[in-house]
Amino acid sequence: MELQIKEHNEFQYVEEGTGPVLLLLHGLFGALSNWQEVVAEFRPSYRVIIPLLPIYDMPLTQAGVPGLVKYVEGFVRAVGLTEPCTVLGNSLGGHVGLEYTLRNPKQVARLVLTGSSGLFEDSMGGSFPKRGNYAYVQERVAYTFYDPTVATQELVDEVFSITNSNAKCLRIISIARSAQRHNLGKELSEIKVPTLLVWGLNDTITPPLVAHEFNRLIRHSELRFLDHCGHAPMMERPHEFNQLLRQFLLRTEGVLQT
16 A cells, blocks of 8 residues: 655645544654554544654754654644544654643543653664664664564665765754653653553563553553564554554543543
8 A cells, every 4th residue: 555645835744534533653764654554454434644754854953852743733733633633653753742742632632652752762772873884774673673574675775765864864863862851751640641552572672661661650541562573563563553553442432522
């Protein structure tokens, strides 16, 4: 399934299906393909929207978590999302989703986090991307998954292309450092919406201990682990991820009416 990109003002995004809105936020090296299985599963009954976060070309002075949250706020206004929606975020996208929820509590009905930053993350395996070193990038992309074969050549090539640009690398480093600075431990108790945490039991970037801490700090949260799974469950274990997400949406659908 090839996702079609729409444009509205300065915003680019994917929109599939009709119904209650699922707003999907990708991570630092996230691509639209990361969410393909979620879109395919839920577009028959939900309006699935993925804004393309301007990670690689936003002004350097704004390249950080607050700048990305501001971008999402502008996007939501621009496309006219007036009803509370379900926000899903992976990795950095989870961090942005958390900040967005804290700043816009009336706009969020439910929150789904998977491999989210915001408490602790071992970004790129503890170091920043090395420009021009394909073998290094290949190793770091594989580090994201329990099964390294999920790191296809197409995915590695995409990340290599990004990290081979000085301008993009500067923004990646700025955003990664911003995510590490913006620890949300003291604010998570303010989140009141039902929250689903889906974590890879073998996640080495945001390890299971991080998931347990999110679960402890977010009041109305439930935690589900997927074995033989790393930092991106919606890619590595899509069937199980979608099953958990659907069960959560059905259990909590009443919140959309309150």
